[in-house]
Amino acid sequence: MPVETLNEEGTVAVTIRDVARASGVHISTVSRTFSAPHLVNPETRSRVLATAEQLGYRPNRAARALITGRTHNIGLIVADIANPFFPPLIKAAETHARRRDYHVFVADTDEDPIVEAELVQALAKQVDGILLCSPRMTDDQIELLRREVPLVVINRMITGLPAVVMDVGQGARSAVRHLLDLGHRHLVYLSGPRGSWTNREIRRAAGATARAAGAELTVLGPHQPVTAAGAAAAGAVLATGATGVLAYNDLMAIGLLQALQDRHVPVPGQVSVVGIDDIAASELVRPQLTTVANPTAAAGRAAVDMLLQQGDDGSTAQINLHTDLVIRNSTGPGPFLPAGATTAEVAAYVKE
Template sequence: MTIRDVAQAAGVHVSTVSRAFSASHLVKRETRERVLAIAADLGYRPNETARALTTGRTRNLGLIVSDIANPFYPPLIKAAQAYARVRGYQVFVADTDEDVAVEEELIRTLARQVDGVILVSPRLANDVIGRLGGELPFVLVNRSVAGLSAVLMDVAHGAALAVEHLAGLGHEHLALVGGPRGSWTSAQMRRAAGRAAADQGVRLDVLAPNPPTEHGGIVAAPAVLETGATGVIAYNDLVAIGLIEGFDDRGVRIPRDLSVIGVDDTVAGRLNRPRLTTVAMPTAAAGRTAVDLLIQTVETSGGGPATAQTVLATSLVVRDSTATPAHPAG
């Protein structure tokens, strides 16, 4: 199968097929998607070795996450890999294990092997990310740094929805169990939840920083109980599940005695008992969008950093871990 066969089947010139794979920003989106779909149906694959010699590109992308064991990341990774493959790219995935030193080391290591890097929920300081982004095309997910493209999931809106949901049930004292130090998501949640709590006339206690893990939730459980809050919003589903486990060890039943809300809408939260009320994050869409932005940056003349920013909507999924407070105030 050759590029001419694809062009004939798509009803376009050979050069259009070539641009659809190697310079997609020069082709209308509808045409590009039609060409790529026909190429996939016909089993056409570009000669990557020849293209690399011509363009100086590897057709490889880096994707760095903070904890690959966290169930938030696999849907994002799978979506990014699948979309990159359709566009003629491969994705190298690396895990920092929440270590900023490892994160910077991985970026520098991958820079020699890829055309650009997607950083998901990075922990590095903004100035470090900005400096590294000046050396290699970057796209950030859930982090905003001036001069770099970003895909942001609107967790602030989700946190506000969580506060409004609990206040609507009659909770007047809430707790927010935040995430790790340096987390953009945790900072967004804290600000938005604080504003929403003030608007709703409820008290909000913030407990942070905390490890973004199930164990982190277990450890934080006693401190939450000490606040006297009747409703809790956790940094993510893993922390929420850990909180529920920690509460259960102390005879506190969910949602009879305490309501709990997570963030992410992972499989773990859906399988937990009680099933977890949570803020659904569009992880698969974020993976595809980040790859698309990075490829646009890589294929733009000069390969300089882009400044596009995409915000993806979040929503509240109400399940079994929230209810009216057992002993409402007054």
């Protein structure tokens, strides 16, 4: 009776060797049955598969990783799992990766660039690549890290680095144009965290669009991308005298909405607010938030594909995903129009 090693659960650990013995072939044949089926006789193959199935054999990924150098794992690093912007992306990436037989490590940096770098380092040797989501590091740091592990960046553009971005510049332009169309002439941009590429893009696009229309745009910030920061900014927003606000993300916009409500400032009667992301909650608050919808799920899937194809060629494509302005109830006509004016009336007014 052969000595079987028991694993910690007290069951027999069945290896390639057991399958080989039971089906009367060499272990290499068993190995090939799984990793290069076309190299083994169909008859033998089915016999091996049958005994493997019967014995409950599962390939040991550590052993496989050791020799092939591919772990079949990928890392996904986000700023804050609890920020509702990320879960749909995580979910999509995870599901997509699993379909390709990859598993996903998810890690959270708490918006801290130092933690971010450490995490990449820690994960580097254990994954085939990392998806860096809205990184807060500098471009230089990222350049350094990409030498240790294949990287795909989401929501940031760095020359020479494969990236998936949601076209937040275009989104910001639509949002600002929407506010201008409604007759607002003085706008505020509630700026997001320092180090965010997205934040720079939005500010630039919003500024350019406002300037082109001869409107004024005041930038407030930087802020942490959370509701509390949006709420805290309410006073400053009102102090500017602006009537239209674009926020870095929906959380901040919602926080602002709440604070304005608490101060009995009518929205959109006195101030119009636009968010970015279209998180689930933006439909749940009242007034419902006008916002720029980001295709986060598509971005997650695209990023996984880019990462897995990266080895094949030296291509460093950059994908730019389209964003959509979703108009809800937090935006309305500017202050010098009759409060009840419809969009059509406003459009007519503006054209005059």
